[in-house]
């Protein structure tokens with residue numbers, strides 16, 4: 542039987558509506574600064590989508606589009622300015638940055654209280670021990686999608702393919718915090734297909750089009766596809782070979798319309814959390 546499709550658009554719309562209603566109810570004045578350096582077309586699309594989501598939720602968005610040749614000093618200066626701007630509750634520097642800029646240095650300069658991506662070392666550390674200020678947006682979005690299926694994570698075999706700092710590693714932590722039995726696979730993993738076939742919950746975050754084939758999926762599994770790959774013909778495609786996987790999985794996310802919109806919805810949620818952290822100190 543073909544898998545049920547997990548509708549990321551619908552679920553993300555519900556999260557954004559919650560955020561909008563909360564902001565309206567409590568009459569919050571929330572601001573998000575988005576910084577983009579250079580003109581990478583994919584980054585441009587993401588930043589525009591973030592701006593639209595802000596409008597929908599009633600969050601003020603401040604966009605800083607800097608030229609490709611911006612110096613590290615200039616970028617760090619802007620981060621300092623935003624750190625001390627009371628109207629800015631969240632700061633997001635769109636990655637990847639042009640090669641001459643040190644991403645780590647820039648991220649570490651963002652005030653941890655405004656780090657709505659949860660990329661700062663202190664926020665990463667808090668994720669590790671389960672004492673969250675902000676949930677990392679993409680993994681948190683994946684968790685919402687898993688929860689929407691009604692499948693419990695506790696006791697399940699969870700396999701994450703990919704070990705990036707942005708997705709794979711924090712994803713493994715969130716699954717572990719919900720008592721999943723978690724395996725993280727990567728390019729050196731032996732018998733990858735066999736390991737994946739054990740998964741009740743499979744998260745594909747490899748960044749390679751159609752990497753996960755039908756034979757790697759356990760019958761009835763929850764399959765979450767984090768990949769956004771652009772094919773030569775311009776079409777978007779996930780890390781999972783959808784046509785094959787849909788015949789094996791119990792639940793599956795499409796690309797587009799799965800994880801992508803969730804990331805942005807969770808960013809909106811984090812921005813309100815940032816406002817509360819900054820304004821409701823005891």
Ligand code: GUN
Pocket residue numbers: 633634635636637658678679804
């Ligand atoms: N580039 C791709 N995904 C992300 C993200 O979630 N946050 C930022 N800042 N940059 C990204």
